[in-house]
Amino acid sequence: MRIRSQSEVASLAEARALLGLNGPVAEPGLTAAFRAAVKAAHPSAPGGDADRFRKVIAAWRLIQSPDSRPLALAAPGVRAPSPPVVVIGPLDALNGGQVAVRFAGRTLNIRLPKGMRSGEHLRLRGAGGDGADVYLPVLIRGADGLKVLGDDLFMDAPVATRLLQDGGRLEINTHAGARSAWIVAGQTPLRLRLKGLGLPARGGRPQGHLFVTLQPSDDVPSAAEDLLVRFTRVWTPDRLAA
Structure with a gap:
């Protein structure tokens, strides 16, 4: 090497x-x-x-x-x-944008590119006292129900205990919208991988994935109950009367 x-x-x-x-x-x-x-x-x-x-x-x-x-x-x-550590959330790392950083007595609005990883640095050209460049280390801290490890995102999702026992279709609300997955009866371990929903590719880093840990819950509607709720949401009394 x-x-x-x-x-x-x-x-x-x-x-x-x-x-x-x-x-x-x-x-x-x-x-x-x-x-x-x-x-x-x-x-x-x-x-x-x-x-x-x-x-x-x-x-x-x-x-x-x-x-x-x-x-x-x-x-x-x-x-x-x-130099201060720039702390951002997983959604900031996903989408980029502007981040406010307090440095040398000033608040600077720094452009944050998409796909930043923990351990990378934001470069401030000529911001040092001697005119040298300053490098601010980036740390991604878990927020909004998401955590980051390397290129990948991690989240928990409650799932009806009956669905995990019997298997069936599962709809997961992710940062990229609803995604469907199929649960096999008695599936273990209780973790799914949703390809391509992690941090975006950047430089030499590949596109990451989203790993969803399924948490059994008796408070979540079963697949049949969820289907009924969605049906009644669409077919309101006004539509049925029409």
Whole structure:
């Protein structure tokens, strides 16, 4: 595997952001941050990525260089300002848009592209005190009934216990609208995969999927009851009279 050179990591600020550092740290913290970052970025890890893995190693080499190391380590009583983490929700990662970020005493509206993943960075050109680029790490936090792991989305859906026992057609309300699935009687494990409903493809990352965990519930209408409800919703008394 080719390891990227230090020149491929633009700045010390980017290197620290890649390792998840909040400014200078003591030697043990620096090593621990690198180990955690390289483990999370490894291609074999959930949500890992070969390109990010190479960048983490390049960042570590840059921080370890003689010119950068004094700036990376903490000095007594000194704490350098660190770029804020941009926290977004799964729907923000799906659809992109604008995100407000408080940085250097200002509130900035930053364009968020579709398909951002946790661990990626938003680049602010020339926003550093010395005119250098600033890289803001992105974290996707679960919201709106959705969670994100790597490229994929995860959600729970209540299902009538009788339907899980007998099998039949199930309609699931997802972020992309209603989707139908067929339940096999006594199906285990209680998880379905809806292809192509995860995070959109971006760069070298593939289109993700939506995984739905079925939660047995006695409060959910059975398939027959649900069909009756939908029938009466369409065929109102006015329509029947006509």
